[in-house]
Amino acid sequence: MRVGRSPAVRLRRLSGELMRLRGEAGFTREDVALRLGVANSTVYRIETGHTRPQGRTMRDLLDLYGVGGSERTALLELAREAARRGWWHAFGDVLPGPYVGLEAEASSVRNYEPLLVPGLLETEAYARAVVGAALVKDPAEIERRITVRMERQRRLTGPEAVDLWVVMDEAALRRPVGGPAVMAEQLRRLGEVARQPNVTIQVLPFESGAYLGMGNPLAILTFPDPEDPDVVFLENMGGELYLEGSEQVRGYVQVFDHLRAAALGPESSLEKIESVEKEMAGR
Structure with missing residues (x-):
């Protein structure tokens, strides 16, 4: 197990295994809830990865499903791994879902953004303007949200740096979030990061007109362990x-491939970014 393995990914695998075992044992969720003396919603939350089964519940589930030997040992270890706390747990009050935990484990992220610079590439000033536009007024909450964004960016460097492929609409470059000076700094940051070997940035220029998937941001996360299938993340x-369904994921991978094909190549995209940066900086 590599350093930094995400409990979010372990929990996701554990929930899938428990749902599979229940199906193979021929039980419904209602059956399991009745036999274990828990609420139906508890079984649902365990199987959807919203909560981790506590030690006794985990053992009771395995007993009910007739799981023993090495498989039982492996699942109990998986449950222990899922109980570990990643750095992002301290920011649970400003994180609505498990995305950051999944991103922390991903080996690659494919991201399309129509209006904003992706969080992994934001400068602090740009991020502050985005958070402010979300009507967050509490100064402490603003700072916590900014801290999370900056901490996430550690994934872009180091021996286990994530492979990041971003397709951005030109609108994301030209919208002066925070004002022209903040935007110029942000575009310079994009130009710098785009030169890293693990980062690819492509721009969909206005002149390309309409395109497949236009206006719907998405991220596709791939993990180093083949037992952990890709995840598509959508937000609105x-x-x-x-x-997580294979057909659903395949469909969004095809959409992302269309976006890449419609966008400018990496070199031309960098030229576009630098050109807009000069406009924002008034040069």
């Missing part, structure tokens, strides 16, 4: 959505 005003 209604909240967060995580897709």
